[in-house]
Amino acid sequence: MGRVFKIAARNLLRYRRRTLLTTMLITIGVVAMLLFVSASGSFKAMMVGQITDSMLGHLQIHKKGYVSSIDSLPLTMNMKGDVARKIEDTLDKRDNVEAWSPRIKLGAMFSNYAETTSIRINGVDPEREVATCPDLRDRIIAGETEPLVERGKILIPELIAKGLKVEPGAAVVLVATNKDGSVNGINFVVQGVLEGISGPGGRDGYMHIDDARELLRMEDKEISEIVVRLKDPKKLEQALADFEATLSSLTNQEGKPILEIHGWEKLSPFAAIAKMIDLMTLFIKIMLVSIVLISVMNVMIMAVYERIREIGTIAAMGTQPGSILQLFIAEGLLLGLLGAAIGTLLSVLIIQVLQKAELTFSFGRQTGLVLYPVVQPADVILASVMVVVVAVLASLQPAWKASRMDPIDALRHV
Amino acid sequence: MRCADGSKATRFWNLKVTDRLTHGRRMMSLVSAQSVNKVYRNGEVEVAAVKSADFEIEPGSFVSFVGPSGSGKSTLLNLIGCLDRPTSGDLRVVDTDVAALDRKTAAAFRAQHIGFIFQDFNLIPVLTAAENVEYPLLMVQNWPVARRRKRVGEMLEAVDIMAQADKYPDQLSGGQKQRVAVARALATRAKLILADEPTANLDHTTAYRIIDLMKRMRDEFGSTFIFSTHDPKIMEAAEMIFTLEDGKVGPAERSESHG
Ligand SMILES: Nc1ncnc2c1ncn2[C@@H]1O[C@H](COP(=O)(O)OP(=O)(O)OP(=O)(O)O)[C@@H](O)[C@H]1O
Ligand SMILES: [Mg+2]
Numbered sequence: 001m002g003r004v005f006k007i008a009a010r011n012l013l014r015y016r017r018r019t020l021l022t023t024m025l026i027t028i029g030v031v032a033m034l035l036f037v038s039a040s041g042s043f044k045a046m047m048v049g050q051i052t053d054s055m056l057g058h059l060q061i062h063k064k065g066y067v068s069s070i071d072s073l074p075l076t077m078n079m080k081g082d083v084a085r086k087i088e089d090t091l092d093k094r095d096n097v098e099a100w101s102p103r104i105k106l107g108a109m110f111s112n113y114a115e116t117t118s119i120r121i122n123g124v125d126p127e128r129e130v131a132t133c134p135d136l137r138d139r140i141i142a143g144e145t146e147p148l149v150e151r152g153k154i155l156i157p158e159l160i161a162k163g164l165k166v167e168p169g170a171a172v173v174l175v176a177t178n179k180d181g182s183v184n185g186i187n188f189v190v191q192g193v194l195e196g197i198s199g200p201g202g203r204d205g206y207m208h209i210d211d212a213r214e215l216l217r218m219e220d221k222e223i224s225e226i227v228v229r230l231k232d233p234k235k236l237e238q239a240l241a242d243f244e245a246t247l248s249s250l251t252n253q254e255g256k257p258i259l260e261i262h263g264w265e266k267l268s269p270f271a272a273i274a275k276m277i278d279l280m281t282l283f284i285k286i287m288l289v290s291i292v293l294i295s296v297m298n299v300m301i302m303a304v305y306e307r308i309r310e311i312g313t314i315a316a317m318g319t320q321p322g323s324i325l326q327l328f329i330a331e332g333l334l335l336g337l338l339g340a341a342i343g344t345l346l347s348v349l350i351i352q353v354l355q356k357a358e359l360t361f362s363f364g365r366q367t368g369l370v371l372y373p374v375v376q377p378a379d380v381i382l383a384s385v386m387v388v389v390v391a392v393l394a395s396l397q398p399a400w401k402a403s404r405m406d407p408i409d410a411l412r413h414v
Numbered sequence: 415m416r417c418a419d420g421s422k423a424t425r426f427w428n429l430k431v432t433d434r435l436t437h438g439r440r441m442m443s444l445v446s447a448q449s450v451n452k453v454y455r456n457g458e459v460e461v462a463a464v465k466s467a468d469f470e471i472e473p474g475s476f477v478s479f480v481g482p483s484g485s486g487k488s489t490l491l492n493l494i495g496c497l498d499r500p501t502s503g504d505l506r507v508v509d510t511d512v513a514a515l516d517r518k519t520a521a522a523f524r525a526q527h528i529g530f531i532f533q534d535f536n537l538i539p540v541l542t543a544a545e546n547v548e549y550p551l552l553m554v555q556n557w558p559v560a561r562r563r564k565r566v567g568e569m570l571e572a573v574d575i576m577a578q579a580d581k582y583p584d585q586l587s588g589g590q591k592q593r594v595a596v597a598r599a600l601a602t603r604a605k606l607i608l609a610d611e612p613t614a615n616l617d618h619t620t621a622y623r624i625i626d627l628m629k630r631m632r633d634e635f636g637s638t639f640i641f642s643t644h645d646p647k648i649m650e651a652a653e654m655i656f657t658l659e660d661g662k663v664g665p666a667e668r669s670e671s672h673g
Contacts, residue, residue, distance in 0.1 A: 003552055010540035313536040316497060317598075318525025318554045320518065407497050411532070 008330035022295045023338045027294025029291040030343025038373040040277045054135035056264040057227035064260045073107045075179045079222035098229045099131035103222040104212040108176040112164050120204045123212025132229045143168030143192025153191035155206040161193040178216045199268045236263050284387050296394035303397045311402050321403035332395025340384040418658035447473040449504035454637045463489040465661040479642040480649045481658030487642035495608045525554045529599030535591040537583040543594045544579040569597035589620035609641035625651045
């Protein structure tokens with residue numbers, strides 16, 4: 001095999017400029033793909049991480065119909081305390097669950113005694129919430145962060161803090177209407193201000209779950225949702241299917257399941273953007289394949305054409321068609337390997353520069369997000385394998401043609 | 415005399431067996447043609463390039479096919495070289511029916527028994543002189559490295575091109591290239607060396623030297639040389655001459671200079 005590669009390599013060196021150009025083309029393709037994949041991949045991972053780790057968790061359990069009317073935060077669609085307990089028991093028994101957190105979601109009027117606005121609030125158990133959404137605390141841009149939220153205090157969204165000029169420590173009053181229609185107001189102290197992020201719930205305030213119950217004068221320990229954090233987010237689909245199966249045993253009198261389960265993808269519009277990114281990645285891959293296919297095939301067709309007499313000579317000497325095939329495929333393979341290697345090297349370098357540069361970008365209302373592209377070994381392997389395989393495929397036809405040549409015709413060729 | 419290996423099933427290893435048989439029985443002819451015809455068909459047009467050729471060539475001969483352009487020299491040499499098949503007639507080379515060889519077995523047969531020398535030298539440009547000589551041993555016959563080195567050295571020595579061993583073809587003169595080509599053709603100790611106008615691209619002096627070298631190689635290694643030429647002076651160097659005219663092969667003539 002080594003001898004075949006030696007001859008192939010020498011032939012590539014013989015047409016140095018052409019080899020260089022083809023290698024450059026492949027290199028550009030590889031760099032384009034790896035840069036795009038690593039940049040979009042890290043953007044996606046960051047956004048998904050932010051959404052799941054500071055807001056939505058990996059999956060959520062609600063009473064059936066809650067999510068479709070989530071905009072109005074309907075208290076009538078909360079899960080009863082006994083149902084909640086059953087769910088919590090189930091979750092505790094699952095070893096794919098890292099943490100879970102119950103929430104009461106409510107809408108209220110927020111007043112700083114001068115101005116009033118509406119606010120959406122999550123009533124949470126601070127410890128469970130932090131375990132389930134570990135990055136939530138990072139979003140507190142002003143005020144105390146430990147514990148997440150104390151009794152009698154609230155975390156308010158940045159928008160309200162700015163709009164009503166409320167700072168941590170300020171006394172405010174929250175007024176809410178409970179399920180039965182009676183109104184209740186409680187005084188709170190602003191503990192901190194939460195940075196807003198894109199997506200549903202990205203501009204909600206937080207208070208202690210017991211304060212929420214008090215505000216709403218709840219007797220039963222009912223909740224609006226349970227947020228679940230999985231040990232392995234990649235196994236979301238499995239977990240969803242598993243919970244679906246288990247929790248569908250909780251039914252109403254008509255035997256219909258009373259709960260609904262959603263993965264974060266169903267709850268956040270960012271999932272659509274993530275899908276777009278995947279689609280674009282696919283296009284880039286198709287482009288890479290086309291570049292390699294066309295450039296290698298082009299070079300190999302030329303190589304075979306230019307070397308017809310050489311092919312005739314070695315065929316006359318008794319070189320088996322299979323060996324001639326190998327000689328040309330080896331050439332395509334080497335081109336692919338060269339392009340993949342240089343492309344990977346260059347990509348890693350560029351990515352390192354990008355990491356150092358700490359380029360920032362904005363997404364929606366969020367500004368100053370740092371683009372931190374990371375090359376995954378899997379992507380490098382994928383790109384390299386793609387390039388090499390396609391390079392070999394592209395040289396197959398020309399190589400086959402060379403191996404089938406009639407020695408007399410080939411020798412007569414001028 | 416017919417040989418079982420003339421069948422389609424002829425293979426590399428079978429050929430080796432045939433080889434030994436041949437030696438054992440002391441075959442009379444290395445090449446034997448009986449009413450060999452070659453007709454080229456280009457659509458409606460038919461060209462009879464070789465017409466009813468009959469000849470025998472003994473092992474160790476130094477033979478020339480001579481004739482004007484278009485007389486069928488190349489066609490005949492291609493047939494003998496198992497690069498082409500006769501349209502009709504019986505052509506046996508090293509005891510093998512040429513017509514019975516298919517693409518692969520013909521390649522194996524050539525690899526084993528036939529060496530080629532070309533008018534345009536046809537060295538592989540990316541290989542040095544030594545590597546060109548090594549090529550058939552390495553890429554065709556798959557010899558182990560030590561044996562290969564030894565043989566390449568011997569051959570370069572024999573054609574007196576040792577000093578140019580590491581030069582690439584484009585650094586060699588025409589005569590030097592043809593020496594390398596002779597060494598390459600003989601590297602496997604092929605029984606039969608075919609050279610279609612080996613001197614056409616060389617000046618007279620060099621041409622004679624190459625023919626002389628070929629003859630010395632025949633003396634040294636016992637291979638049979640068949641070359642074609644349209645140059646009457648070069649022709650004289652052959653020991654046996656077949657004259658071709660319009661596809662017809664004349665009777666064998668002993669060259670005067672060889673009595
Ligand atoms: N592939 C082919 N198709 C059709 N006709 C052919 C083909 N090859 C050779 N011929 C014809 O066969 C005849 C013999 O050609 P050949 O090449 O054998 O002659 P030659 O003696 O080698 O000539 P030269 O000295 O010019 O090389 C010529 O008339 C030629 O035109
Ligand atoms: Mg000719």
